[in-house]
Amino acid sequence: MITDDDRIIKVNIEEEMKSSYIDYSMSVIVSRALPDVRDGFKPVHRRILYDMMELGITHDKPTRKSARVVGDVLGKYHPHGDSSVYGALVRLAQPWNMRYTLVEGQGNFGSMDGDSAAAMRYTEARLSPVGEAMMQDIEKETVDMDRNFDNTRDEPSVMPTRIPNFLVNGASGIAVGMATNVPTHNLREVIDGCVAYIDNPDITIDELMHYIKAPDFPTGGYIMGMQGVRSAYETGRGRIIMRAKTDIESGPQHDTIVVSELPYGLNKEELVKFIGQLAADKRIEGISNVNDESDKDGMRIVIDVKRDFNANVVLNKLFKMTALQTSFAVNCIALVHDHAHRAGRPQLLTLKDCIKHFIEHRHDVVIRRTQYDLRKAQERAHILEGLIIASDNIDEVVRLIRASKTPQAAIEALKERFGLDDVQAKAIVDMRLAQLTNIQQEKLHEEYEEIERRIAYYEQILSDDELCRKVMKDELIEVKEKYGDDRRTEICLSSTEFNPEDFYADDEVVITISHLGYIKRTPLNEFRAQGRGGVGSKGGSTRDSDFIEYIYHATMHNTMLFFTAKGRCYWLKVYELPEGAKNAKGRAIQNMLNIDPDDSINACLHIRKLGDADFCQSHFVMFCTKQGIIKKTCLSEYSRPRANGVNAINIREDDKVVSVVLTNGSDEIIIANRNGRAIRFNENTVRAMGRTATGVRGMRLDDADPTDEVIGMICINDPEKETVLVVSEKGKGKRSVVEDYRVTNRGGKGVKTLNITEDTGKVVAIKAVTEEEDLMIINKSGITIRLRMDEISVQGRATQGNKLIDLKKRNDVISSVCLVPADDEEEALEQDSENTDDSADENVDDMTTTANNSDEEASTNEE
Template sequence: MSENTENPQDGKIIQINIEEQMKTAYIDYSMSVIVGRALPDVRDGLKPVHRRVLFGMNELGNNSNKPYKKSARIVGEVMGKFHPHGDSSIYDTIVRMAQPWSLRYMLVDGQGNFGSVDGDMPAAMRYTEIRLQKMAEAMLEDIDKETVDFSLNFDDTLEEPTVLPTRIPNLLINGASGIAVGMATNIMPHNLTEVVDGLIAYIDNRDITIEELIKHVKAPDFPTGGIIYGYEGVKQGFETGRGRVVVRGKINVETSKAGRERLVIYELPYQINKAALHQKIAQLADDKIIEGISEARDESDRDGMRLVIDLKREAIANVVINQLYKYSELQTSYGINNVALVKGRPRVLNLKEMLSEFVEFRHEVVVRRTRFELRKAEEKAHILQGYLIALDHLDEVIALIRSSRTPEEAKDGLMSRFELSEIQSKAILELRLQRLTGMERDKIKEEYEEVMKLIAYLKDVLSDEGLRFKIIKDELEDVKKRFGDERKTEIQYLASEMRMEDIIAEEDVVITISHLGYIKRTSAYDYRQQKRGGRGALGGKTREEDYIEHLFVASTHHTMLFFTEKGRCYWLKVYEIPEGEKSGKGRAIQNLINLPTDDKIRAIIDIKDLSDKDFISSHYIVLCTANGIIKKTLLEDFSRPRQNGVNAITVNEGDQLLEAKLTNGNSEIMMAIKSGRAIRFPENTVRDTGRGAIGVRGIEVDNDKDEVVGMICVNKEDATRTVLVVSEKGFGKRTDIEEYRITNRGGKGVKTINITEKTGSLIAILDVTEKDDLMITCKSGITIRMAVADIREAGRATQGVRLIRLDDTDEIAAVARLDEQEEEKLDVEGMEGEGSEQLRDDSSEDPGTAAAEASEDETPAE
């Protein structure tokens, strides 16, 4: 189709193809939107409206060290001079640049109501006030030194910059999002410190790979914090410019005074409305989509965000958290689409291209600034040179000026007499008389010498590329020092992406589990050694009915196998156990593994590497129950972790799993019961069975009165080990293992300690050497550490020596052995001094009294 168009000037009709006309007009429109509205420039990371707002504020002198100005004044200035669009678009831009939850690094310093993370609208522009942030000033620095090109504004009356000469890599640190015609952009914000490190790494090595750059620029860093869940999409975004990042909010699990658990959301994913999320969670609870929520309320205040979710008593926190991530915006994904204008054309950029474009731009700015400064320095030197010539011929100059009828005549006379330029002559004529004094003349000479040095330096900069890049690096380091900060967003790698062990430092930690199921890991250096008979140090603050039940040392890279009293086995990496203070209570274990509320941990085994085929096929797990049942299963059967655990042993009604040990198949097993008897038999008398088997009888137990208290597995070749037994009231002793004769499995056993009212029932049996240490934990929370060598050997039938002094109402809850390596890990000399917890040590009694008491305690039973 075509259309006849009449030209009103000459009356001619021009034939136009409508299809071509529409295509041309639409392309012109789309390019106008792409270049003039929706996409950021790769150099300063700004869209035209942002650039015009910052430039307009700078032109008004609305700097960070000056008083605030009304937002309406800035909007009017920008709209009238540079941005001929609606005032709301300009004010919306200003508001976003002043919101700490919108920009990772704010560019506008706002005073007044600028909205909230709940989606509240900001106050009208006539009420709010603004000024530039220091970071924005760094983006405008050197703008008056011809560092960037200027273009005419919309009515050709003023000039505006086409780009800001920024020192800040704004495109990466603040990101950008926009929808143009036929394309869109969505660039994530990043951490300034990391981006500067990446830029410096690129300057040092232009051939650096994206894989190497990712070590510096690790991932997006959102102003609202949160957790990046999974890294593959982030890596893809860095490599190709397109990817996907999944962000989760941060949740704490708290326990109320009444013992009820609650979830506290204290950080949200980027651009998520808190009020809308609160409403959504309440709706999910009302619709029974999430069962475990009893109430959700917003307790946020000026101290920070706090969205509280009370859980029902039977709810498991871990399950509710996963449901929140699944059904609400507490987990949100963002598409990475790094589209920016490069030399006026839209391009998809990977990480290295964005860094290289910025470095190239900074290089151009430094060159243009240096040329400008060189020109100004040379102009100044030229004038100073004229001053020096005039000062050298001062009397002649004064005479010439006095004899001239007009300034023009004087200027011409100076130019011809002393071969001066017009600029120099004018400057001499404008010279104040005070500068003719001796001191001022010396200053002019010094100033001239300084300017000549500056000129030489600026010429060196222009001739030496290496020097220019050193300047760029120095300026970037200064930016990092002034504005750099820590990451706000954590990175959580998926198991399928990489081994967490690669990013977790390997160290030894003390793991404690309380009777009511609270677990924590603590630095091994928080504990230190005491002498036998001391009162001990507080090892964990617990509720009155709670006490520390398990305590052992493990590496953060190891895997823990947890065996419950109902015969289930669960897995947990040591680094996944929350870190806590030595005196802290810890975290409920149900939040870490899917443990039913009516079950509890009974035994823990520390495995270095479950993927070591040779190890798992040559070692066994030996299990024993309170009723004296024993069972042996190959470790390989426990080498494939499952989220909901597996059955380790079938436990009969009225019985419960008590102990689990790792063996090599050639050990000797000893089991001890509460009434003071113990049995010793070879491990090979127990054949290995599958995980679901019941097991066989290990020791005869009177189920009504008695129960098994422990089991040890000792290698036949190890003659250094002795058997340690401890009673409830704090008595204990070591006995040579050979004093216990080998009997058939399932017998009654022999006496291992003389049980009296003074000693209380048998509580623990351990195999130890003289190089080991003991950790004894009481139900009151008191923990004491002592050397095994301090506990003397005694016969089977004695009641032993006092290991720890207990209050009348206190009892020993758990006894753990620290082997030789663990002893070295925990034993730190000099911990008695500053910063260490004071121990209530009563071991300063008269040595003779202690010896007498020990002798009395070791009297054999009748």
């Protein structure tokens, strides 16, 4: 009698868990998740193709129901779920997953939108020509056969493939403790690399990359940069950057971004939804609509860009924030077989390793096939020898057979008479009478001679390794010519790293800095030209004790060099400045730059080519202080931005920086003071100094007026084209020709540049201007006006000038002026202004409002 104790085996749970989990892990690794490096297949794929070949569902036969194939695979070879087998079959037929499909599908096999395939009872399938090539010569004992799960039939342990499928179609899978992810490649390139390896087994990976340049994905697109590719090929691991193929189509109303190819493995429907959500959430501005217009002719995702937005900037943001640019993490792990590990063991493989194992497999296949063909040829030759003997002695053979009572007796008689063996004698007995004719006898001799030649050829292949390699190369080249195609994925060698400038259009902006240190940038198109003498519009929201002190013009990609009153230099890109409407307050500059609390920004330069060494070496920064001290330093001294800034000029205690200009080394300089005098001298009279130098005397101030100080400095590049603009604190201004200012030595008091009266007030600004520029003026109340330069008359050097802006308040004065490019709409605005009545002088409206607004609209805007 058997007791319960006899049926229970007591084991240590820890040891049992270890043992069982190791067994499970090895089963997943070897029999499920990882592909074989030789044919690139996991067991399920290998079983599907082999079963379809057994069923005769080749590419030249009608398709059969997928359910028929799945059921046959389950019953014969793969005792797992039917959904896993059907899923594997479907993937082999999807052209967006497989670079070269191995199965031809009929029906709904899914889509790039993530749609699943129809049920297996609806779809049909058959082998593709490439799929058949994977099993060519399998009937010639070219690979080892294993018993199936119920030990009733054989299945191949590997395919005798002529196609380097592991590299060509790639692989992906998650095992236990490891995973694999191999990209697809172009068949022509891989075979060229294989042929090169056969010719030179010592070939380097660099040399292999002359043939196999990079992965080639079925969905096309771009590979950005070769660093990840090289890492993957040299180490087996790498990160390959993929980018969608896009075009920008210009239309009459707006630009359109068209996506025609996507990165590998991307779900198109999810991408379109995500882009639409980004646009709706304002995370990417400038997108008005996203549509998927894909059809049978190809993929087409259309992204409409709003009219006032730069399509290239929007596209760069899409690359940064969506899967239009993504990465493929290569982890080239596969099962490698040797005599010690017949089941295979996982290894991390380089590009050369992959080719090496495939070529070794092909060598084994060719040798085993040749041995099989040789054996069959020798067997046939042996039979032919007997048949030829019989044909040469046909009468005696017929007599012996007729005299025999049974077929076995005839066989024995033939063996005894002609010295034949059983196989030969049986072949003679089985010979048909038609073969006794003279023609058939001649064919026997011809066949025997052909067999002898083939036997010699097979023996030569087996004995001559050079000939064996030639056979391998010829077969690979045949596959290349038959199934190869052009590369789909283009290689772009440019960097994948985005420059911050890629996300900002190089638009023109106006930068304002208030007396209390608030800074902002405002699009230039918010400021429109007005007539001379207008009251302007609100250009900055400030506190009662604050006012706009400095105003500059720049573009978004410029580098701003900020110079403080104490002579320090700081750097910021224009796009790093806070953006705000023209009536916004801005952001405290102390929060952006490491400026001392008792210091302030007094001058700025905007430089586009700060990274250009030649430009920096050939240009200079000219400083001017309140006390008339000037200093010239090479721009290269300020070309390496530092977070904490650098000393730009040594300033005395009672002095401060008031103006900084960029020169080319041979320009002319004009310095002006508050009391209306200006001095002109050549830049060559000032030698270049280091950053920490103090400088030399540029202009001598009025000794009788302790309040006199330098208010600005200008650089004259083209005296014939430029004029000198002078603006007073009470809104008066005029232009004078450069030649009105005679050239003198630096250090003098200069000549009169504005006739100072109670109506004009002191001089606040001097600028070198051209007809292609507009003037922007801002007062301490934050009111800004933009004037066309041709509206400011050219007058004598010592005149008072004309009213440029109506300050309205008696205690209001001009705070700052700057020059901007001429307004493209100024002609239309001029035409509109002719239709405006005198009440426009009282209008303090938004700058985008045209000059022909009615009195009622102007009043409303002022409120």
